[in-house]
Amino acid sequence: MTKRQRAAACVAALKNEYPDAICSLEYSDPLQLLIATRLSAQCTDARVNLVTPALFAAYPDLDAFCAAKVEDVETYIHSCGFFRAKAKDIVGMAQKIRDDFGGTVPDTVEALTTLPGVGRKTANLIVGDVYHKPAVVADTHLIRITNLLGLVDTKDPKKVELQLRDLLDPAESNDFCHRCVLHGRAVCIARRPQCAVCCMRDYCKNAGKESA
DSSP: HHHHHHHHHHHHHHHHOOOOOOOOOOOHHHHHHHHHHHHTTSSSSSHHHHHHHHHHSSSSHOOOHHHHHHHHHHHHHHSSSSHHHHHHHHHHHHHHHHHSTTTTTOSHHHHHTTTTTOOOOHHHHOOOOOOOOOOOOOOOOHHHHHHHSSOOOOOOHHHHHHHHHHSSSSHHHHHHHHHHHHHHHTTTTTSOOGGOOOOGGGGOTTTTTTTT
């Protein structure tokens, strides 16, 4: 079985196991997803979802975030960790979207990564979930699981992204990433993977080794 064949088999297995491939962050527009994703760095999605309703009520649109005082934003996001840097980035990204992109969240990885605090992982999430373009969101679950599967051979997020772009059907790549997150939380858990019940065990290079 080639890597591409293994990748296709894993895509099919995860699609059967997790039909609904959805982002666990809650949002109602592209800017909200961008902000929620920035908040999720070194923080759980569950915690972010507790924080964002009040934040988005206080700052309901781009203009409100552009006019916000960083120290005021800090009070809403304090529990997310690294709140000072995140608050500065949130206000800065809103202002740059207004000034450089006509008030519209950009739709390419290259443009998105010019925004304060936005790396390739966040940019790919926006490109995939908002604009429905092929994307590979190289988060910790995806990196760990695709290494175990033998699809990639690096822990570097950008290299993982590029290697998977070569292997995955572009139409399936974004949903595959979401499903890997779900699978990483439910079955292929770090330090205690449940290989015996894994839907991809027949295609995994390390099935049984991690739990041995």
